[in-house]
Amino acid sequence: MSDISYYTPEGLKKLKDELKQLETVDRPFITQQIADARDKGDLSENAEYHAAKEEQGHLETRIAKLKNIVSNARLIDDSKVDNSKVYILSKVTIENVKNKAQMEYTLVAENEADLKEKKISIDSPYGKGLLGKKIGDIAEITTPNGILNFKVINISR
Structure with a gap:
């Protein structure tokens, strides 16, 4: 269910900037952390791997939420x-x-x-x-x- 929200140009830009940061900087960083942890061997006892996977889940949830907000955002005239x-x-x-x-x-x-x-x-x-x-x-x-x-x-x- 989509909720339309109204934003000022500055407020919408702030949301879009945060989304861009998460997608272009944070996501690749976490992906690299997961790859580095995976290279260390046994994943069942690898705390770094599990922490990175959990962080990735939180990040993807935030990205999905922001995409939904931005797609339903309307600028106020x-x-x-x-x-x-x-x-x-x-x-x-x-x-x-x-x-x-x-x-x-x-x-x-x-x-x-x-x-x-x-x-x-x-x-x-x-x-x-x-x-x-x-x-x-x-x-x-x-x-x-x-x-x-x-x-x-x-x-x-």
Whole structure:
């Protein structure tokens, strides 16, 4: 089953670069490790061989997952996104209704989320709570610590 995900050009490039690294650098390296370990003799007691085979399995799983993600990725045309509501790629300023603390986040695809860069996933509790809200709306966000209320102060790109 394929899940279409939306990405910025930078986010999609990052995924493609990782896939290229895994296929062109990491895969040949592990293949060489397996060949070197095989040359050492009895495979039944060769820990290096078994470790390399296990690492190869993890690598091939990651490559398959990334290929699936890239094949179902769609670029977002930022010029056609409505600025009156919070959508993916919206930069939204929110205010905690209780303590009046303001925060600014950009909503992105799950694979692009990075809290240090103030990019949150649209699939996170905050992202889900903010999607579709307009300036002045109150977003109820369910967190492990309970329900938090945030007022949408500004929406931009």
